[in-house]
Amino acid sequence: EQSHHQTYFSAEPLDRLSAKRTDQDWIRTRQKDPRTVYLLFHKLSPMIQAQNPNQDQDQNHTADRLMQFTYEEVKDLLELPGSELVFLGLERTHNWTSDRTLDRTTDQASNPEPRSWFALGSDLEQEELLKRSKDKNCSFPKNHHRDLLRLSQDEAGLVAQSRSVLAWHARYSFCSTCGGRSRVEEAGHKRSCENTTCISHQGVHNTCYPRVDPVVIMLVLHPDQSQCLLGRKKVFPPGMFSCLAGFIEPGECVEAAVRREVQEESGVLVGPVWYVCSQPWPMPSSLMIGCLTVAVTTEINVDQDEIEEAKWFTRQQVVDSLLGGSQAEFVVPPRQTIAHQLLRHWTGLSSNL
Amino acid sequence: EQSHHQTYFSAEPLDRLSAKRTDQDWIRTRQKDPRTVYLLFHKLSPMIQAQNPNQDQDQNHTADRLMQFTYEEVKDLLELPGSELVFLGLERTHNWTSDRTLDRTTDQASNPEPRSWFALGSDLEQEELLKRSKDKNCSFPKNHHRDLLRLSQDEAGLVAQSRSVLAWHARYSFCSTCGGRSRVEEAGHKRSCENTTCISHQGVHNTCYPRVDPVVIMLVLHPDQSQCLLGRKKVFPPGMFSCLAGFIEPGECVEAAVRREVQEESGVLVGPVWYVCSQPWPMPSSLMIGCLTVAVTTEINVDQDEIEEAKWFTRQQVVDSLLGGSQAEFVVPPRQTIAHQLLRHWTGLSSNL
Ligand SMILES: Nc1ncnc2c1ncn2[C@@H]1O[C@H](COP(=O)(O)O)[C@@H](O)[C@H]1O
Ligand SMILES: Nc1ncnc2c1ncn2[C@@H]1O[C@H](COP(=O)(O)O)[C@@H](O)[C@H]1O
Ligand SMILES: [Mg+2]
Ligand SMILES: [Mg+2]
Ligand SMILES: [Mg+2]
Ligand SMILES: [Mg+2]
Ligand SMILES: [Mg+2]
Ligand SMILES: [Mg+2]
Ligand SMILES: [Zn+2]
Ligand SMILES: [Zn+2]
Numbered sequence: 001e002q003s004h005h006q007t008y009f010s011a012e013p014l015d016r017l018s019a020k021r022t023d024q025d026w027i028r029t030r031q032k033d034p035r036t037v038y039l040l041f042h043k044l045s046p047m048i049q050a051q052n053p054n055q056d057q058d059q060n061h062t063a064d065r066l067m068q069f070t071y072e073e074v075k076d077l078l079e080l081p082g083s084e085l086v087f088l089g090l091e092r093t094h095n096w097t098s099d100r101t102l103d104r105t106t107d108q109a110s111n112p113e114p115r116s117w118f119a120l121g122s123d124l125e126q127e128e129l130l131k132r133s134k135d136k137n138c139s140f141p142k143n144h145h146r147d148l149l150r151l152s153q154d155e156a157g158l159v160a161q162s163r164s165v166l167a168w169h170a171r172y173s174f175c176s177t178c179g180g181r182s183r184v185e186e187a188g189h190k191r192s193c194e195n196t197t198c199i200s201h202q203g204v205h206n207t208c209y210p211r212v213d214p215v216v217i218m219l220v221l222h223p224d225q226s227q228c229l230l231g232r233k234k235v236f237p238p239g240m241f242s243c244l245a246g247f248i249e250p251g252e253c254v255e256a257a258v259r260r261e262v263q264e265e266s267g268v269l270v271g272p273v274w275y276v277c278s279q280p281w282p283m284p285s286s287l288m289i290g291c292l293t294v295a296v297t298t299e300i301n302v303d304q305d306e307i308e309e310a311k312w313f314t315r316q317q318v319v320d321s322l323l324g325g326s327q328a329e330f331v332v333p334p335r336q337t338i339a340h341q342l343l344r345h346w347t348g349l350s351s352n353l
Numbered sequence: 354e355q356s357h358h359q360t361y362f363s364a365e366p367l368d369r370l371s372a373k374r375t376d377q378d379w380i381r382t383r384q385k386d387p388r389t390v391y392l393l394f395h396k397l398s399p400m401i402q403a404q405n406p407n408q409d410q411d412q413n414h415t416a417d418r419l420m421q422f423t424y425e426e427v428k429d430l431l432e433l434p435g436s437e438l439v440f441l442g443l444e445r446t447h448n449w450t451s452d453r454t455l456d457r458t459t460d461q462a463s464n465p466e467p468r469s470w471f472a473l474g475s476d477l478e479q480e481e482l483l484k485r486s487k488d489k490n491c492s493f494p495k496n497h498h499r500d501l502l503r504l505s506q507d508e509a510g511l512v513a514q515s516r517s518v519l520a521w522h523a524r525y526s527f528c529s530t531c532g533g534r535s536r537v538e539e540a541g542h543k544r545s546c547e548n549t550t551c552i553s554h555q556g557v558h559n560t561c562y563p564r565v566d567p568v569v570i571m572l573v574l575h576p577d578q579s580q581c582l583l584g585r586k587k588v589f590p591p592g593m594f595s596c597l598a599g600f601i602e603p604g605e606c607v608e609a610a611v612r613r614e615v616q617e618e619s620g621v622l623v624g625p626v627w628y629v630c631s632q633p634w635p636m637p638s639s640l641m642i643g644c645l646t647v648a649v650t651t652e653i654n655v656d657q658d659e660i661e662e663a664k665w666f667t668r669q670q671v672v673d674s675l676l677g678g679s680q681a682e683f684v685v686p687p688r689q690t691i692a693h694q695l696l697r698h699w700t701g702l703s704s705n706l
Contacts, residue, residue, distance in 0.1 A: 007606060009604070009606075010605070010606035010608075010609060012605065012609045012612075012613070016602065016613060018602075018613075018617060019617065019656065019658070157604065160603070160604035160605075161602070161603055161604030161605075162604070163604075164603030164604050165603050165604075167558075168603070171529060171530050171553065171558050171559075171560050172529040172530070172560070173529070173530070174527065174528065174529050174530065174531060174532035175527065175529070175532075176524060176525040176526070176527050176528070176529040177524050177525070177526070177527065178527060179527035179528075179532040179533065179534070180532065181532070189602075200524065204636075204637075205520075205524050205637060206524075206564060206566050206637070206638070207524050207525070209566075209600070210602070210603045211559060211564055211566075211603075212566065212567055212600075212601055212602070212603055213559050213562075213564075213565065214565055214567040214640055247562070247565075248565050248640060249369065249371075249514070249542075249563070249565070250513070250514055250517030250518050250521070250563045250564075250565055250633070250635070250638050251362070251510065251513035251514030251515070251516075251517050251518075251633045251635060252363070252365070252513075252514075252633055252640075253360060253362075253363035253630070253631040253632055253633055253640070254631040254640075254642070255363075255630075255631070256363060256365045259365075260365070260369060260371075264371060264372065275628035277606070277608075278606040278607040278608070279606055280603070280604045280605055280606055282603070282604060283557075284557075284558060284559070285559070285603050287567055287601060287605075287606070287607075289607070289642075303372065305372070
């Protein structure tokens with residue numbers, strides 16, 4: 001079974017065509033093509049059209065839609081110094097995904113050349129940008145951890161790539177090696193130091209490429225395998241418990257990071273580790289690596305700095321929460337999170353993305 | 354089965370004790386403890402004692418040894434502006450690993466307090482640093498891709514953490530958000546912008562933490578599953594073929610990155626993806642995520658920029674190469690690489706780390 005669509009944010013509706021990023025003429029032609037689609041971002045927030053603003057995170061909720069702009073509608077923005085442009089890719093002629101969102105607007109039958117997509121970040125005022133849309137209910141959502149979870153699978157995939165790369169431009173516009181200004185290259189996928197004598201131009205290093213932060217997130221099973229360990233941070237909504245998680249540190253493999261983070265956050269020691277699935281999490285640019293692991297000790301000793309409380313929950317308690325009964329012992333994270341999918345995976349309930 | 358020791362560089366002989374990094378007094382006390390061990394680095398190269406300089410990458414080769422220094426031997430270096438100090442961790446009282454290298458020098462029976470380890474990077478001349486060792490055959494190896502593969506498992510794990518973090522200090526001493534100088538914090542695990550008005554001090558971002566670059570590396574199986582796809586870069590030693598690999602991009606899950614990189618580098622389309630194991634690769638700071646995947650097309654069309662040649666090899670050809678016969682069709686990468694371990698995994702030959 002292909003695991004492409006297991007997790008929210010991981011759809012890849014476009015062919016990124018990374019080899020074309022260095023072909024400036026080709027990129028410029030694609031930019032000006034009247035069929036090219038621009039997604040507009042303000043402070044890392046995409047312009048969306050809300051469909052059902054009151055139905056919060058409901059499974060049957062109609063997806064919010066990303067607003068699409070043409071070259072003519074944004075070409076003035078492209079010239080402004082506070083704008084960042086990122087080439088996202090070309091629509092796939094053969095779509096790998098099962099999600100048909102993008103097909104609504106494609107016109108491949110009449111025009112064989114696939115459309116190009118770009119993300120455009122602007123630092124103009126929201127109002128100024130919102131005026132450009134003829135549609136109603138448009139906005140730049142404020143609460144990203146909630147509002148960016150209401151998109152279709154394909155559009156979530158587009159936002160994942162766009163938001164991570166734009167966040168990188170926003171925080172990495174200086175060369176970390178010499179402190180000089182850096183210049184955007186490769187259609188928004190590289191930044192090079194403008195100082196030609198800077199050692200960042202020598203040897204192999206990562207300073208000029210967008211950053212991706214790998215994180216381990218794990219469902220820890222009790223040695224009896226009938227319970228699992230979940231924790232809550234102070235910032236969680238009331239009653240919510242989720243999987244433990246943490247950044248992979250330099251020099252660690254996935255399995256070592258799982259063992260270390262579980263021990264740090266809960267005091268529990270774990271043995272074997274199994275990879276389950278992964279998810280890009282563009283807040284700003286994490287790669288969540290989802291694992292299952294079995295504990296070898298059961299006493300909980302939480303790291304109070306990070307975790308307010310951690311507890312063992314029975315499989316039945318988890319099933320009750322996933323099924324959303326009002327009697328549920330705790331609240332599970334939303335279905336768009338990999339933590340939710342790990343819980344489903346363990347209980348054997350099929351994915352409900 | 355615990356996969357802790359499957360890959361070279363992934364051993365974790367120390368407890369990193371990350372919560373203690375902010376406790377400056379504790380760190381300073383550990384620094385001055387006469388039992389504390391310092392590893393000395395020059396240009397990201399650790400001081401080692403070569404054991405058998407002529408027996409290149411032989412499986413029965415005696416491991417090279419990391420040179421260990423005491424506080425007294427390095428305390429003058431700690432004061433110099435070109436030095437970087439990184440707290441690596443404390444020896445584990447209960448050792449998780451099977452590798453006993455570090456036990457040779459521990460003295461836990463007589464002294465119950467575990468020893469601390471630090472990595473110390475210095476920009477002094479090599480000769481000046483080498484003088485500090487009383488042992489013979491000490492050096493700072495030049496060819497990292499070859500010379501850092503000759504350590505014991507535990508010492509390779511120490512080098513993985515040290516080298517990645519020191520490489521980060523070497524290339525990230527300026528704030529990427531404002532271009533100002535940054536200051537080392539948390540015992541070498543964080544850098545904060547010295548400019549108090551910099552927006553890097555606001556909100557959640559990654560600019561102050563060491564970078565880890567996730568990479569997918571995959572063994573692509575032929576649809577008939579009796580062959581696998583390997584490629585060679587121009588820089589490889591003659592005859593060597595290895596797994597395809599590439600950096601995970603922002604907004605991708607592991608599986609999507611595998612599909613994209615295989616298609617980019619070889620023109621082959623792949624279907625399902627299975628995670629096998631992972632490996633930190635401190636050149637300078639990658640996390641190799643090793644996968645198996647099955648192709649759905651077989652025609653090869655290499656990306657000439659990156660790959661000189663890619664070919665399908667039979668299982669028998671791979672087994673012959675792994676067993677090192679002189680008749681072998683091609684040369685496999687060394688056993689310390691995850692590519693080698695993926696090939697062993699597929700052929701069913703047990704790991705020979
Ligand atoms: N790349 C990163 N981005 C953000 N925080 C990080 C990063 N690496 C380490 N951290 C630290 O890790 C903490 C979160 O802990 P954890 O997610 O459990 O590793 C944050 O509060 C930061 O102090
Ligand atoms: N973090 C990174 N470090 C080094 N090179 C990178 C990084 N991200 C992207 N690249 C580019 O990826 C190329 C290697 O291709 P691949 O490993 O197949 O993705 C390098 O030559 C760089 O141009
Ligand atoms: Mg955490
Ligand atoms: Mg943590
Ligand atoms: Mg952590
Ligand atoms: Mg590659
Ligand atoms: Mg590549
Ligand atoms: Mg690549
Ligand atoms: Zn520079
Ligand atoms: Zn700054």
